[in-house]
Amino acid sequence: MSPFLSTAEKAFLALNRGAVILALAAMACLVFANVMLRFFTNNSIVWAEEVARYLMIYMTFLSAGLALRGGLLVAVSQIHLRLxxxxxxxxxxxxxxxxxxxxxxxxxxxxxxxxRMGRQVTPATRISFSHIYRAMPIGFGLLMIHILLVSRHFVTQGRFDADTHEHGSAVGG
Known part of the structure; x- marks a missing residue:
């Protein structure tokens, strides 16, 4: 791989990981603040549960490609390894x-x-559901990029873990 592509892939991975970490951190802070507020004041943030749910949806779709690269998705590897x-x-x-x-x-x-969801809005935050459903094409687009980035390594070696240089572990795919 050329140095430019390697650097671009590292930047892509860092941005993808950063987005997932940011979504997780925002969700955790929001839920924690809401629980503390409810415990100490008997009131809660009206929109906290809704936003936390939508952050989890985005986090799930954004992290699919990272999970693939880490060998964390379900895989049937015995067939191609025995051929x-x-x-x-x-x-x-x-x-x-x-x-x-x-x-x-x-x-x-x-x-x-x-x-289709452009006219419907969420109950608490009143934002368009289209913003929530946008997680699906974004997440699968990222997953497609991850697949393309590790495809040569997968075809030649049968593993998705092309970024083992960053983690120091090799997980089969």
């Missing part, structure tokens, strides 16, 4: 194509949901 090398590469290539088509379809479906 001869050529057949295993062919099967892994087919698996990647199926994943990419699925991600593309989910992006398209997510955009359909976004366009």
């Amino acid at each position: 001869p090398q050529g057949a295993a590469r062919l099967l892994r290539t087919a698996m990647l194509l199926v994943l990419l088509v699925f991600c593309g379809w989910m992006i398209w479906s997510g955009l359909e949901y976004v366009s």
Whole structure:
């Protein structure tokens, strides 16, 4: 991989991780503040539960690609590991194509949901549900980028953990 692509991939990973960490931190702070406020004053922030729920939705979709790269998603690895090398590469290539088509379809479906939900608003914050449903195409778009970034490593070695240099561990995919 060229130094530019390596640097761009590291920046992409850092931004993706940062977004997930920011969503988790905001959700944790909001829930903690709401619990403390309820405990000490018997009042709560009206919109806290709703916003925390939407942050969790975004966090889930934003972290899918990171989970894939860390070997944290469910995988059936015994089949391609038991095949001869050529057949295993062919099967892994087919698996990647199926994943990419699925991600593309989910992006398209997510955009359909976004366009349909433009007039409905959330109960407490009164923001458009289209902003909430936008997590789906964004998350699957990020997942597609992650898949493309690790595809060569997956096809040749059968693993998604192309960023082991940052974590020091190798988790099979």
